[in-house]
Amino acid sequence: MNQKGFEPKIIGFLCTWCSYTGADMAGTSRMKYPSNIVIVRVMCSGRIDPTFVLKAFQDGADGVLIAGCHPGDCHYINGNMKTMRRYPLMVKLLEGFGIEKERIRLEWVSAAEGEKFSTVVKDFTAKVKKIGPLNWSVQAGVSKEASSPGLKEARL
Amino acid sequence: MKKISIDPITRLEGHGRIDMFLDDSGKLANAYFIVPELRGFEKFCEGRPVEELMILTPRICGVCPTSHHLASAKAADAVYHCEIPSVAKKLRELMNSAYYVADHTTHFYALGGPDFVVGPDAPKAERNILGVVKKVGLEIGGRVIRQRAICHEVVSMLGGKYVHPSAATVGGTGKGLSEEERKKCQEIAEESVEFGKFSLKVFNDIVLANKAYVDLITSDAYTIKTYYMGLVDEKNKVNFYEGKIRVVDPEGKEFSKFEAKDYLNHIVEGVEPWTYLKFPYLKSIGWKGIVDGKDSGMYRVAPLARLNAADGMATPLAQEEYQKMYETLGGKPVHFTLANHWARLVELLYAAERFLELTKDPEITDPNTRVIPTAKPDEGVGVVEAPRGTLFHHYQTDERGVTQKVNLIVATINNHAAISLSIKKAAAGLIKGGKEVSDGILNMIEMAFRAYDPCFGCATHFLPGEMPIEIKIFDSNRKLVNIVKRD
Amino acid sequence: MTKPKLALNWTASCGGCEIAVLEIKEKILDVANIFDIVFWPCVMDFKYSDLEKFKSKEIDLCLFNGAIRTSEHEHLAKLLREKSKVLVAYGACACEGGIPGLANQFDKESIFQRVYVEIPSNQNKDKKFPQENNDMPEGKVQIPAFYDTVKSLKQIVPVEYFIPGCPPLEKTTWKALETVVKGELPPVGSYLGAGDKTVCEECPRKKEEKKIKRFYRSHLKLPEPEKCLLEQGIICAGPATRSGCEGACLKANLPCWGCYGPAQGVVDVGAKFMSALASVIDSDDEKEINKILEGIVDPIGTFYRFGLAGSILRRRKISQEKKG
Ligand code: SF4
Ligand code: SF4
Ligand code: SF4
Ligand code: FES
Numbered sequence: 001m002n003q004k005g006f007e008p009k010i011i012g013f014l015c016t017w018c019s020y021t022g023a024d025m026a027g028t029s030r031m032k033y034p035s036n037i038v039i040v041r042v043m044c045s046g047r048i049d050p051t052f053v054l055k056a057f058q059d060g061a062d063g064v065l066i067a068g069c070h071p072g073d074c075h076y077i078n079g080n081m082k083t084m085r086r087y088p089l090m091v092k093l094l095e096g097f098g099i100e101k102e103r104i105r106l107e108w109v110s111a112a113e114g115e116k117f118s119t120v121v122k123d124f125t126a127k128v129k130k131i132g133p134l135n136w137s138v139q140a141g142v143s144k145e146a147s148s149p150g151l152k153e154a155r156l
Numbered sequence: 157m158k159k160i161s162i163d164p165i166t167r168l169e170g171h172g173r174i175d176m177f178l179d180d181s182g183k184l185a186n187a188y189f190i191v192p193e194l195r196g197f198e199k200f201c202e203g204r205p206v207e208e209l210m211i212l213t214p215r216i217c218g219v220c221p222t223s224h225h226l227a228s229a230k231a232a233d234a235v236y237h238c239e240i241p242s243v244a245k246k247l248r249e250l251m252n253s254a255y256y257v258a259d260h261t262t263h264f265y266a267l268g269g270p271d272f273v274v275g276p277d278a279p280k281a282e283r284n285i286l287g288v289v290k291k292v293g294l295e296i297g298g299r300v301i302r303q304r305a306i307c308h309e310v311v312s313m314l315g316g317k318y319v320h321p322s323a324a325t326v327g328g329t330g331k332g333l334s335e336e337e338r339k340k341c342q343e344i345a346e347e348s349v350e351f352g353k354f355s356l357k358v359f360n361d362i363v364l365a366n367k368a369y370v371d372l373i374t375s376d377a378y379t380i381k382t383y384y385m386g387l388v389d390e391k392n393k394v395n396f397y398e399g400k401i402r403v404v405d406p407e408g409k410e411f412s413k414f415e416a417k418d419y420l421n422h423i424v425e426g427v428e429p430w431t432y433l434k435f436p437y438l439k440s441i442g443w444k445g446i447v448d449g450k451d452s453g454m455y456r457v458a459p460l461a462r463l464n465a466a467d468g469m470a471t472p473l474a475q476e477e478y479q480k481m482y483e484t485l486g487g488k489p490v491h492f493t494l495a496n497h498w499a500r501l502v503e504l505l506y507a508a509e510r511f512l513e514l515t516k517d518p519e520i521t522d523p524n525t526r527v528i529p530t531a532k533p534d535e536g537v538g539v540v541e542a543p544r545g546t547l548f549h550h551y552q553t554d555e556r557g558v559t560q561k562v563n564l565i566v567a568t569i570n571n572h573a574a575i576s577l578s579i580k581k582a583a584a585g586l587i588k589g590g591k592e593v594s595d596g597i598l599n600m601i602e603m604a605f606r607a608y609d610p611c612f613g614c615a616t617h618f619l620p621g622e623m624p625i626e627i628k629i630f631d632s633n634r635k636l637v638n639i640v641k642r643d
Numbered sequence: 644m645t646k647p648k649l650a651l652n653w654t655a656s657c658g659g660c661e662i663a664v665l666e667i668k669e670k671i672l673d674v675a676n677i678f679d680i681v682f683w684p685c686v687m688d689f690k691y692s693d694l695e696k697f698k699s700k701e702i703d704l705c706l707f708n709g710a711i712r713t714s715e716h717e718h719l720a721k722l723l724r725e726k727s728k729v730l731v732a733y734g735a736c737a738c739e740g741g742i743p744g745l746a747n748q749f750d751k752e753s754i755f756q757r758v759y760v761e762i763p764s765n766q767n768k769d770k771k772f773p774q775e776n777n778d779m780p781e782g783k784v785q786i787p788a789f790y791d792t793v794k795s796l797k798q799i800v801p802v803e804y805f806i807p808g809c810p811p812l813e814k815t816t817w818k819a820l821e822t823v824v825k826g827e828l829p830p831v832g833s834y835l836g837a838g839d840k841t842v843c844e845e846c847p848r849k850k851e852e853k854k855i856k857r858f859y860r861s862h863l864k865l866p867e868p869e870k871c872l873l874e875q876g877i878i879c880a881g882p883a884t885r886s887g888c889e890g891a892c893l894k895a896n897l898p899c900w901g902c903y904g905p906a907q908g909v910v911d912v913g914a915k916f917m918s919a920l921a922s923v924i925d926s927d928d929e930k931e932i933n934k935i936l937e938g939i940v941d942p943i944g945t946f947y948r949f950g951l952a953g954s955i956l957r958r959r960k961i962s963q964e965k966k967g
Binding site for chain 2: 658659661663668712742746754763766771772809810812862891894895896897940948
């Protein structure tokens with residue numbers, strides 16, 4: 001499935017306090033990381049509803065990165081603990097859909113760890129590149145559900 | 157060659173259709189009874205925790221969910237080598253008995269019965285529950301609705317709801333009966349016994365008293381000679397919940413008797429490319445095609461088959477009626493397909509009597525309705541008698557009790573070949589060379605089909621209406637030349 | 644004034660939804676008084692060809708039950724959409740794909756292989772499979788195409804309303820019909836007849852704090868009476884499931900299986916259920932968390948029991964090699 005020239009689309013959900021700041025630092029201090037990642041800033045990793053992850057894959061992501069503060073450092077006390085409990089279930093669920101566990105990753109990245117962020121993104125992108133495109137709507141043979149034009153009002 | 161399509165005939169765990177081909181002289185060349193429906197439960201139950209199969213598999217059929225629920229629970233108990241508390245067994249049987257009363261009631265009064273009570277030649281508009289009401293009195297319509305409602309109440313009491321109850325689990329049942337609930341059940345059971353007696357009287361007064369009807373039941377168009385299968389207890393009496401599977405040959409002699417778990421030594425299912433439904437037959441005899449007789453592996457299940465396969469009924473009133481039926485119809489076994497209606501009423505009475513017995517059982521209010529299975533799960537078969545026939549669930553799991561393989565032989569499917577033959581026979585007798593295929597033929601074919609109560613025997617016909625039937629006749633260029641239709 | 648026209652139809656369905664409509668008992672006669680029932684193949688003598696004769700939007704209300712599994716189902720869905728002013732998905736199968744939607748973890752080929760070849764009671768040496776077109780000696784016999792993927796009704800055609808449940812309970816059906824009869828139709832896309840909370844909120848069991856060290860499968864623990872099952876570690880779909888049944892299964896001492904579908908506002912029932920379960924885990928230790936999660940042996944079946952087809956990802960990936 002490995003395709004030459006394939007550039008994976010990665011969605012990164014980063015908590016604003018630690019990981020996003022870390023990513024920002026990586027950007028400004030020119031620690032290069034691949035441009036494959038599209039960053040979505042959230043208040044806290046605990047606020048990343050699994051629905052976001054499913055939607056990301058549905059919308060064509062090849063990989064999803066979740067990053068939050070190190071355990072103990074969450075600005076909402078235990079938001080990242082929630083993430084930690086949810087994450088393994090998320091992986092199991094995705095495997096049930098036939099989505100390889102290598103396509104999702106959880107990392108703790110502090111505001112000072114610009115370099116770590118850059119390494120993680122590089123490594124993750126390379127791994128996703130290796131397994132190849134997911135292309136959900138095609139692979140699963142499903143398109144998005146019927147739109148409902150003109151269904152504004154119902155009258156008998 | 158002309159082609160005739162009846163589409164859809166009625167529900168059979170899906171939709172059914174009959175395609176008939178006439179040769180150039182207008183005689184029936186062949187009839188295909190087609191089920192264009194498959195949902196694939198045997199595949200997608202793989203990977204599921206085995207204790208959930210009794211929740212998933214009833215969704216095969218919302219007409220007999222209780223039967224699937226219990227067959228599944230028994231199979232899962234067997235997977236865990238788990239002996240369930242005796243009160244749990246009784247509660248399951250009690251729920252099943254109440255369900256049987258409701259289901260058989262519906263079939264007789266709303267679906268199959270009208271042909272007899274009102275008459276097969278009555279105007280179509282009267283051949284339904286309203287016609288029955290007119291003939292036997294107004295209060296009976298209310299009685300039927302009430303009988304169903306009170307039996308539903310019993311199922312809901314134990315399973316939370318009537319369609320797709322959540323009552324049994326591996327190791328027993330979730331809920332027991334309080335003394336108050338038991339009393340309620342007993343009242344319902346007493347009423348059910350009276351209703352069972354009354355229903356047989358209706359049959360006696362209206363059907364048996366009329367020679368024309370009896371002649372119809374015993375006529376050749378509705379007779380096929382097959383093997384019969386059903387669950388029996390240790391005294392060879394009919395049992396719906398447990399026992400051994402007994403098969404008798406077309407002469408009524410015991411052909412085999414086996415434990416549920418050995419079913420694979422006895423039953424085989426054939427596949428035909430023109431239908432989604434398989435054709436089970438007796439393994440040791442083999443598949444001879446859609447033909448009857450001693451040399452054909454075709455067998456039948458459901459009320460008449462159960463009575464044929466047993467030596468009697470386990471409750472006194474039903475036993476009397478059992479004897480009367482065989483005396484009247486000339487001894488065992490009875491091969492008249494339409495006698496299923498009578499057999500169904502004998503069973504209704506048995507179910508009600510058994511229901512009553514159970515409500516009076518001192519153990520029935522024991523609150524310890526469940527045990528936790530402890531043995532290592534592996535493989536198990538569960539069999540019950542669903543109203544429409546012997547129902548097999550067979551599961552294999554890994555050591556965590558996660559399902560690896562599932563095999564199901566659903567009640568009506570056992571009758572698949574026989575239904576096909578009955579239809580063909582009725583049609584062949586009626587579609588004669590040169591004659592137009594008329595509306596009258598439709599009801600005759602329909603009756604052959606309906607006697608088996610192929611799964612949509614429920615409340616469905618208590619509105620004015622008929623099983624939809626349409627025959628399309630095509631000429632050899634597949635051009636539609638005629639449509640015969642009831643409306 | 645002429646009576647509004649009502650149609651009922653089924654597709655990949657177990658028939659339980661048809662029974663459920665009749666569960667309203669004598670009120671069915673009210674329905675017959677209010678509506679002119681023009682199509683109901685399971686109960687009355689109407690044919691598909693009768694349906695084709697209707698003018699566009701001539702049917703006022705259509706209750707549609709069952710999922711879309713074959714080409715015939717798709718055809719019927721489109722036809723009824725065209726003929727109906729208001730199309731209602733009735734029951735879990737039509738709303739979310741229901742239990743048959745669990746087949747979306749597999750495809751046509753693996754299902755056929757199992758059902759027609761592997762099954763131990765089969766006798767099928769020549770590996771015969773049902774075919775759409777069959778040339779029999781006497782003529783052509785056709786059956787509809789079986790799709791790889793089960794779909795919910797709204798994935799095929801636009802749908803105005805949804806009535807949840809497997810099947811909808813009597814009170815749900817009746818409430819929904821009343822809403823329609825009284826002309827109190829809510830905004831398009833609404834659920835009718837059920838609640839807008841979760842099953843937990845109407846469950847009779849006592850709720851305290853949910854903190855658990857182990858998940859139990861329902862048959863492996865005797866629940867304490869009256870106490871919330873999830874607090875005892877028994878997996879229960881109540882927190883993710885729409886209210887309306889008043890906790891029917893809980894009253895029978897077994898957990899909610901999720902038949903009323905995603906609770907109000909929930910986009911993906913699995914995501915919601917998963918979050919709810921994760922949130923009761925009493926541990927901050929990765930290893931321990933993983934150990935606790937071993938209690939969930941079938942994530943897809945547990946989280947999407949009645950709604951895989953209607954979920955965001957809808958099915959398991961179909962392997963391209965096999966398809967190619
Ligand atoms: S929703 Fe449930 S009751 Fe209704 S058709 Fe589907 S499986 Fe049957
Ligand atoms: S989790 Fe289950 S048992 Fe607990 S309150 Fe919710 S529905 Fe009731
Ligand atoms: S408790 Fe859950 S599974 Fe049971 S009827 Fe209610 S919603 Fe359905
Ligand atoms: S604020 Fe960073 S994970 Fe909670």
